[in-house]
Amino acid sequence: MDGVEHASESGFMKGLPLSPRHWPSAMKSSVIYRFHPVIHRILPSACLLLSALSWADPALPITRCExxxxxxxxxxxxxxxxxxxxxxxxxxxxxSGYRPDCSGMVSAxxxxxxxxxxxxxFAPGPWDNGVSHVIGASELKPGDALNxxxxxxxxxxHIMLYVSGDFQGGYVEVMExxxxxxxxERRWRSIDPSIYYPIRYNNIEDGEEEMCHGCNGLIENWGVCNQTPWGALDYAEGDSIYGWAFDGDAGESAIDxxxxxxxxxxxAEAVGVAITADIxxxxxxxxxxxxxxxxxxxxxLSLCDGADHEVHAYAIDVPGGHNPPLSHSxxxxxxxxxxxxxxxRWIANPNVYDAWKFSGFHDHLPIDETIVDAVVRGENIPEKPLLVLGPEKDKVYLIxxxxxxxxxxxxxxxxxxFDWNAIQNVDDEQLAGWKEGPSVRERPVVVRDSQGRLLLIDDEIGEPSPKTGGSGGGPDAGVGGGNNSHDGGKEAAAGGAGIGDDNDPKTWWENDTDSGSCAMRPSARNHLEYLIILWLGAWVGWRGKRSSGRDARR
Known part of the structure; x- marks a missing residue:
């Protein structure tokens, strides 16, 4: 048993002596059910008898394509x-006159x-009427059935029409x-191969190869020509989402x-990310x-808020056909x-944020700001990443x-x-000029403190500062850029880090769910709006610095 499907055709169509309480409500309200109180008691057996005694008319041969x-x-x-x-x-x-249930569909x-x-x-049922026969799993072809x-x-x-897939492995593409x-539906699904039988219609023919060109690309050369990609979303929990995907049309090549x-x-709420299944x-x-x-x-990281989030995964069809959801999605x-x-480590302004391609969706960890305030400050991150490759060509370094x-x-x-095309070649002497530092962490983690500043949680580079607030020219400088640490903190919260005043808390990183990612959801703002926001952020920061400078000279 592998689902409710097995009982979905129970009742009079299976010849079952079930009481009316087992019948669907639509059946109970039908004219037949209400016509006479005895009919619903004798109808199941009568239908079963007719089905068992009647052989299908010998039909003309039919091709798999058809x-x-x-x-x-x-x-x-x-x-x-x-x-x-x-x-x-x-x-x-x-x-007309077919039952739109599983066996009615296969019959039609x-x-x-x-x-x-x-x-x-159907074979090998208890009332097998001889229109089909059991075959070996290795003999399955599109247009056969699993009964x-x-x-x-x-x-x-339950019965379904076989399209493709691994019967013995228990994962098949069917129409049912x-x-x-x-x-x-046409879908990939898991089955229990120990209870299903591969069967074949006696009058089915493979047909000529050329005959399949007119069936919307479903099959060709007696096999599936545009094979639907398949796979599974195995896991979505904690720090990882993983699975697999395969398209027979791509062969050994990876698909997206x-x-x-x-x-x-x-x-409207979904954020999409394209990745390649090549592991x-x-x-x-x-x-x-x-x-x-x-x-x-x-x-x-933006999803690490303790709430439940749906994760959907789709295999991308290589020829450009249907992109089905993966199993368990x-x-x-x-x-x-x-x-x-x-x-x-402080991310000083929008230009630095943009140069590092940080993403509000991927990299921003929703953590209590008071916890962030207690973290020891390190040096500011560089204005942009610099990647180098030594003469041995064996290691890439971030400077x-x-x-x-x-x-x-x-x-x-x-x-x-990081941009692979931005890697610069250096010689041994240049490479030796930089001290060996800690390896780059697995991923960037960006947090926000209580004054609205963005910080990268990273390894210590240089001498750390015990301070967690303030602004000024050093590692603790806020976006406001004031010389007085307390004043600069205010400016960072209300000025340079934001757009507008205290009544408008929106900042340049908020709603940046797609920045630097392969996200497929259209951005909430167009490119021009984004440039305007960056310009405003830079201008407000510049004004803050000028104001702080004047205050210092007074």
């Missing part, structure tokens, strides 16, 4: 709502007459009707995954035939923010003051959004 084309028409029909009532008209053939696309077989009358005949006494059973409140936080694609995972070698299809994304992410050890800091791996380069 089967998939018909099934896709069910999927594309917004009115193909699941039901046991024989009221559906096949959108391709125009034949295989060309069987309405209202359709039940799971019990769980179920138990008539228990009201279980599966429960009330849903229309037909789009991860959306706070809602599905299209949601080696040994468990995928046997599943998809190659191994480099994993992905890992650091949890955006969405997941619920909950992350508690914890301030890492280190010193607090930080008079120190060189090793960038340990490409993941760190990506997390800091």
């Amino acid at each position: 089967v998939l084309r018909r099934a896709q028409a069910w999927v594309d029909d917004p009115n193909a709502w699941y039901s046991w009532d024989p009221v559906y008209t096949d959108p391709t053939t125009g034949v 696309v295989w060309g069987l007459p309405p209202p359709g077989n039940t799971t019990y009358s 769980y005949p179920g138990n008539p006494s228990a009201g279980t059973g 009707e599966y429960n009330y409140g849903h229309t037909a 995954v789009h991860v959306y936080c706070n809602g599905p694609v299209g949601s 080696y995972r040994q468990d995928l070698c046997s599943v998809v035939g190659s191994c480099d299809h994993g992905f890992r994304m650091l949890t955006p 969405p997941r619920t992410l909950r992350c508690e923010g914890q301030l890492p050890s280190g010193v607090a 930080d003051g008079d120190m060189k800091r090793h960038v340990p791996d490409p993941g760190v380069m990506s997390a800091w959004r």
